[in-house]
Amino acid sequence: EDQVTQSPEALRLQEGESSSLNCSYTVSGLRGLFWYRQDPGKGPEFLFTLYSAGEEKEKERLKATLTKKESFLHITAPKPEDSATYLCAVRAGGYQKVTFGIGTKLQVIP
Protein backbone atom coordinates (compact mmCIF):
# COMPACT_ATOMS: atom_id res chain seq x y z
CA GLU A 1 0.00 0.00 0.00
CA ASP A 2 1.29 3.44 -0.94
CA GLN A 3 2.09 5.67 2.03
CA VAL A 4 2.91 9.35 2.26
CA THR A 5 4.02 10.95 5.53
CA GLN A 6 4.52 14.69 5.92
CA SER A 7 6.34 16.49 8.70
CA PRO A 8 5.97 18.61 10.63
CA GLU A 9 2.19 18.75 10.88
CA ALA A 10 2.38 22.47 11.61
CA LEU A 11 5.12 25.05 11.27
CA ARG A 12 5.23 28.63 12.43
CA LEU A 13 7.88 30.90 10.92
CA GLN A 14 8.80 34.53 11.22
CA GLU A 15 8.76 36.42 7.96
CA GLY A 16 12.13 35.87 6.27
CA GLU A 17 12.94 32.72 8.29
CA SER A 18 13.74 29.98 5.78
CA SER A 19 12.81 26.36 6.46
CA SER A 20 11.93 23.03 4.84
CA LEU A 21 8.91 20.74 4.79
CA ASN A 22 9.42 17.00 4.51
CA CYS A 23 7.48 14.36 2.58
CA SER A 24 8.57 10.74 2.94
CA TYR A 25 6.95 8.09 0.80
CA THR A 26 6.71 4.34 0.37
CA VAL A 27 5.44 3.30 -3.04
CA SER A 28 5.95 0.60 -5.60
CA GLY A 29 7.20 2.25 -8.73
CA LEU A 30 6.97 6.02 -8.32
CA ARG A 31 5.52 7.67 -11.41
CA GLY A 32 5.39 11.19 -10.00
CA LEU A 33 5.53 13.17 -6.76
CA PHE A 34 3.37 16.27 -6.51
CA TRP A 35 3.26 19.30 -4.25
CA TYR A 36 0.05 21.27 -3.83
CA ARG A 37 -0.85 24.36 -1.85
CA GLN A 38 -4.24 24.62 -0.14
CA ASP A 39 -5.67 27.84 1.27
CA PRO A 40 -8.46 27.71 3.86
CA GLY A 41 -11.85 26.98 2.28
CA LYS A 42 -10.36 26.22 -1.13
CA GLY A 43 -9.28 23.21 -3.12
CA PRO A 44 -5.60 22.33 -3.49
CA GLU A 45 -3.63 24.17 -6.15
CA PHE A 46 -0.81 22.50 -8.07
CA LEU A 47 2.77 23.63 -7.43
CA PHE A 48 5.26 21.04 -8.73
CA THR A 49 5.72 17.56 -10.19
CA LEU A 50 8.97 15.63 -9.64
CA TYR A 51 9.76 12.35 -11.36
CA SER A 52 13.20 11.08 -10.44
CA ALA A 53 15.75 11.27 -7.65
CA GLY A 54 17.94 14.35 -7.93
CA GLU A 55 15.32 16.42 -9.69
CA GLU A 56 14.67 19.97 -8.43
CA LYS A 57 12.04 22.57 -9.34
CA GLU A 58 11.63 26.19 -8.26
CA LYS A 59 8.85 28.73 -8.18
CA GLU A 60 9.39 32.08 -6.53
CA ARG A 61 10.36 31.37 -2.91
CA LEU A 62 9.67 27.63 -3.18
CA LYS A 63 12.04 24.87 -4.23
CA ALA A 64 11.13 21.19 -4.34
CA THR A 65 13.67 18.39 -4.32
CA LEU A 66 13.37 14.62 -4.60
CA THR A 67 15.37 11.63 -3.36
CA LYS A 68 14.49 7.94 -3.58
CA LYS A 69 12.64 8.06 -0.27
CA GLU A 70 11.58 11.63 0.36
CA SER A 71 10.95 15.07 -1.00
CA PHE A 72 11.59 18.46 0.53
CA LEU A 73 9.82 21.73 -0.06
CA HIS A 74 12.26 24.49 0.81
CA ILE A 75 10.83 27.92 1.56
CA THR A 76 13.31 30.77 1.31
CA ALA A 77 12.59 34.07 3.07
CA PRO A 78 8.86 33.34 3.40
CA LYS A 79 6.20 36.05 3.42
CA PRO A 80 2.83 36.03 5.20
CA GLU A 81 1.12 35.23 1.90
CA ASP A 82 2.95 31.90 1.87
CA SER A 83 0.79 30.81 4.80
CA ALA A 84 -1.21 27.75 3.69
CA THR A 85 -1.33 23.98 4.00
CA TYR A 86 1.16 22.24 1.73
CA LEU A 87 0.20 18.80 0.51
CA CYS A 88 2.46 16.12 -0.90
CA ALA A 89 1.08 13.38 -3.15
CA VAL A 90 2.42 10.43 -5.10
CA ARG A 91 1.27 8.56 -8.16
CA ALA A 92 2.49 4.98 -8.45
CA GLY A 93 1.50 1.61 -9.80
CA GLY A 94 -2.09 1.99 -11.00
CA TYR A 95 -1.31 5.38 -12.32
CA GLN A 96 -4.71 6.98 -12.03
CA LYS A 97 -4.57 6.79 -8.27
CA VAL A 98 -2.90 9.65 -6.40
CA THR A 99 -2.20 9.20 -2.68
CA PHE A 100 -1.99 12.32 -0.54
CA GLY A 101 -0.24 13.07 2.72
CA ILE A 102 -2.06 14.86 5.53
CA GLY A 103 -0.20 18.08 4.87
CA THR A 104 1.89 20.66 6.69
CA LYS A 105 0.12 23.78 7.87
CA LEU A 106 2.49 26.70 7.49
CA GLN A 107 1.97 30.02 9.23
CA VAL A 108 4.28 32.93 8.43
CA ILE A 109 4.14 35.75 10.95
CA PRO A 110 4.96 39.35 9.94
Add this chain to the structure above:
Amino acid sequence: DVKVTQSSRYLVKRTGEKVFLECVQDMDHENMFWYRQDPGLGLRLIYFSYDVKMKEKGDIPEGYSVSREKKERFSLILESASTNQTSMYLCASSLDRAPNEKLFFGSGTQLSVL
Protein backbone atom coordinates in the same frame (compact mmCIF):
# COMPACT_ATOMS: atom_id res chain seq x y z
CA ASP B 1 -7.42 28.48 -16.86
CA VAL B 2 -9.16 25.21 -16.11
CA LYS B 3 -12.22 25.63 -14.02
CA VAL B 4 -13.72 22.89 -11.87
CA THR B 5 -17.05 23.94 -10.43
CA GLN B 6 -18.83 22.23 -7.58
CA SER B 7 -22.52 22.98 -7.34
CA SER B 8 -22.74 23.74 -3.63
CA ARG B 9 -20.29 25.30 -1.21
CA TYR B 10 -22.19 24.21 1.90
CA LEU B 11 -24.83 21.52 2.24
CA VAL B 12 -26.82 20.30 5.26
CA LYS B 13 -28.72 17.04 4.99
CA ARG B 14 -30.45 14.63 7.32
CA THR B 15 -29.51 11.02 8.01
CA GLY B 16 -31.02 8.70 5.43
CA GLU B 17 -31.44 11.32 2.72
CA LYS B 18 -30.13 10.72 -0.79
CA VAL B 19 -27.54 13.36 -1.60
CA PHE B 20 -26.19 14.46 -4.96
CA LEU B 21 -22.93 16.39 -5.30
CA GLU B 22 -22.32 17.79 -8.76
CA CYS B 23 -19.05 18.69 -10.41
CA VAL B 24 -18.44 20.26 -13.82
CA GLN B 25 -15.13 20.93 -15.59
CA ASP B 26 -14.78 23.17 -18.60
CA MET B 27 -11.55 21.98 -20.26
CA ASP B 28 -12.49 18.67 -21.88
CA HIS B 29 -10.51 16.63 -19.34
CA GLU B 30 -10.73 12.87 -19.57
CA ASN B 31 -10.28 12.05 -15.90
CA MET B 32 -12.42 13.15 -12.99
CA PHE B 33 -12.10 12.32 -9.30
CA TRP B 34 -13.99 12.59 -6.04
CA TYR B 35 -12.06 12.95 -2.78
CA ARG B 36 -13.11 13.58 0.76
CA GLN B 37 -10.91 15.54 3.14
CA ASP B 38 -11.04 15.06 6.89
CA PRO B 39 -8.81 16.53 9.63
CA GLY B 40 -5.98 14.15 10.45
CA LEU B 41 -6.80 11.87 7.52
CA GLY B 42 -6.01 14.04 4.53
CA LEU B 43 -7.54 13.54 1.10
CA ARG B 44 -8.91 10.09 0.39
CA LEU B 45 -10.05 8.93 -3.02
CA ILE B 46 -13.67 7.81 -3.24
CA TYR B 47 -14.16 7.15 -6.97
CA PHE B 48 -12.66 8.22 -10.24
CA SER B 49 -13.63 8.08 -13.88
CA TYR B 50 -11.39 8.04 -16.94
CA ASP B 51 -14.14 8.17 -19.54
CA VAL B 52 -17.84 8.74 -19.95
CA LYS B 53 -19.86 5.99 -18.25
CA MET B 54 -16.64 4.50 -16.82
CA LYS B 55 -15.89 4.45 -13.11
CA GLU B 56 -13.31 2.93 -10.80
CA LYS B 57 -13.42 2.53 -7.03
CA GLY B 58 -10.92 4.42 -4.97
CA ASP B 59 -9.88 3.72 -1.41
CA ILE B 60 -13.19 4.39 0.34
CA PRO B 61 -16.12 3.75 -2.04
CA GLU B 62 -18.49 2.23 0.52
CA GLY B 63 -21.70 4.22 0.86
CA TYR B 64 -21.08 6.17 -2.34
CA SER B 65 -21.83 5.81 -6.02
CA VAL B 66 -20.98 7.99 -9.01
CA SER B 67 -22.37 8.89 -12.39
CA ARG B 68 -20.64 10.23 -15.48
CA GLU B 69 -23.13 10.58 -18.30
CA LYS B 70 -21.28 13.46 -19.97
CA LYS B 71 -17.56 14.09 -20.21
CA GLU B 72 -17.70 17.39 -18.35
CA ARG B 73 -19.90 16.28 -15.45
CA PHE B 74 -19.15 13.86 -12.60
CA SER B 75 -21.68 13.33 -9.85
CA LEU B 76 -21.17 11.80 -6.42
CA ILE B 77 -24.20 10.15 -4.84
CA LEU B 78 -24.69 9.30 -1.20
CA GLU B 79 -27.45 6.72 -1.37
CA SER B 80 -28.44 7.08 2.29
CA ALA B 81 -26.46 9.76 4.06
CA SER B 82 -24.98 8.97 7.44
CA THR B 83 -23.32 11.19 10.04
CA ASN B 84 -19.89 9.66 9.30
CA GLN B 85 -20.16 11.11 5.80
CA THR B 86 -19.95 14.62 7.17
CA SER B 87 -16.85 15.92 5.42
CA MET B 88 -15.34 18.26 2.84
CA TYR B 89 -15.83 16.78 -0.62
CA LEU B 90 -13.43 17.79 -3.36
CA CYS B 91 -13.84 17.15 -7.06
CA ALA B 92 -10.81 17.14 -9.36
CA SER B 93 -10.01 16.61 -13.01
CA SER B 94 -6.92 15.89 -15.09
CA LEU B 95 -6.29 16.09 -18.79
CA ASP B 96 -5.43 12.52 -19.69
CA ARG B 97 -3.86 9.31 -18.45
CA ALA B 98 -0.26 10.47 -18.51
CA PRO B 99 1.30 9.86 -15.08
CA ASN B 100 2.56 13.41 -14.85
CA GLU B 101 -0.85 14.96 -15.23
CA LYS B 102 -1.65 17.31 -12.40
CA LEU B 103 -5.03 17.52 -10.75
CA PHE B 104 -7.23 20.60 -10.91
CA PHE B 105 -9.52 20.88 -7.92
CA GLY B 106 -12.84 22.56 -7.29
CA SER B 107 -13.39 24.67 -4.19
CA GLY B 108 -15.10 21.87 -2.33
CA THR B 109 -18.49 21.15 -0.79
CA GLN B 110 -18.70 21.07 2.99
CA LEU B 111 -21.40 18.51 3.73
CA SER B 112 -22.95 18.19 7.16
CA VAL B 113 -25.20 15.20 7.84
CA LEU B 114 -27.38 15.65 10.91
